[in-house]
Every structure is written in C-alpha cells, then in structure tokens.
Amino acid sequence: MKVQRQARILEIVTRQEVETQEELGRLLEAAGHRATQATVSRDVKELGLIKALGRSGRHVYTQSPSNGSDNLTDRLVRILRNAVTGIDYTGNLVVIKTFSGGGNAAAAALDSLELDGVMGTIAGDDTILLIARDASETKALVERISSMLVVQGQKSSL
Numbered sequence: 001m002k003v004q005r006q007a008r009i010l011e012i013v014t015r016q017e018v019e020t021q022e023e024l025g026r027l028l029e030a031a032g033h034r035a036t037q038a039t040v041s042r043d044v045k046e047l048g049l050i051k052a053l054g055r056s057g058r059h060v061y062t063q064s065p066s067n068g069s070d071n072l073t074d075r076l077v078r079i080l081r082n083a084v085t086g087i088d089y090t091g092n093l094v095v096i097k098t099f100s101g102g103g104n105a106a107a108a109a110l111d112s113l114e115l116d117g118v119m120g121t122i123a124g125d126d127t128i129l130l131i132a133r134d135a136s137e138t139k140a141l142v143e144r145i146s147s148m149l150v151v152q153g154q155k156s157s158l
Contacts, residue, residue: 003082005033006043007105010063010079013049014108017060024061047075063112076109077148083109084149089142092119094130096145103128110145117141 008031009024018024025040035043044061054060083102088095098106107123110130118141119131132138 001033002043003078004102005035005039006047006075007079007083007102007109008033009040009043009047009049010108010112011105013061013063015104017054017056017058019058019060063108073113076112079109080106080145081149087142087146087149089132089138092132092135092138094132094138094142094145096128096130098126098128100126102126115141115144 008028012018012027021037021040025035025037028035049061051059052062083098083106084096085099086097103123103126107121107128110121117133117137119133122129132141
C-alpha cells in the first residue's frame, strides 16, 4: 500500500497545488488512502518533495529535481513496477497500460525520469500515451522501460 499511496501523492501534487501536509492528507483520504500526519510527513520526505512557488503565487509541494542520488530514481521505478500492467508500441507511439487510477502517477514517474528520446506523455486513468522523438528508436525505448519493470531475478510478465 505504501507504493500506491506514494504514487497517489505524486499524482496529487502533479495535478494540483497543495500547500500543507494536512491538505495532502485530506486529498489522500478522498482518494481512498488513509494516512496519519506522520505517514504523510514521511512520504513527503521519502519522495523528495519540496515547496516551491506555484502558479498561484503560494508555496506548494512539488517534486524536486534529481540530485544525482539513486533514491528518487529507485522510488520512481518502484512506482512504475507497481502500476504498469502492459506496454506496446507502433511507430513513435508507446501505449502503457496501468492498474485503474495508476496512469497519472506512472506518467509523472516517467516524466521525472527524463528518459532520452521521450518527447512527452499523456495520461489517462489507466493508460499512458508516450510519444518518442524518433520512430527508429521507439523499440529501444520500450526495451529500456520494460527492463525497469523487471525485478532482478524475476522473469518479465509483460
């Protein structure tokens, strides 16, 4: 449940401006994830969320840029592993299927990974459309994403 809760937190702060941990806790609960203030605080720290000036001029939670540490990358990959159920492509378009409600969080994780060759992502409830810059590199990009989804020592089911 921790990974799903943290994925939902990333989705929430990506989609709307959240000023406080209390507000984040209320939004989590509305999304079906009960969490104490201490849990929300720990999740904010583990996800590396920071406060930055939002569009409204208020300081809101946002994902911090990667500082070269593998911690954030590992968490983002875990979010993908827990959300993605399938992946396929044609031309420069990659369709990534997720569990219901996991599309936005998984797309936010993909965007945060800043993979070479990705032009952008569009997320729905359970589907992500990833647009590759060059159709000739799409297969390699899909293989790179697929390799992130496999836990060492396990066979891929995708």
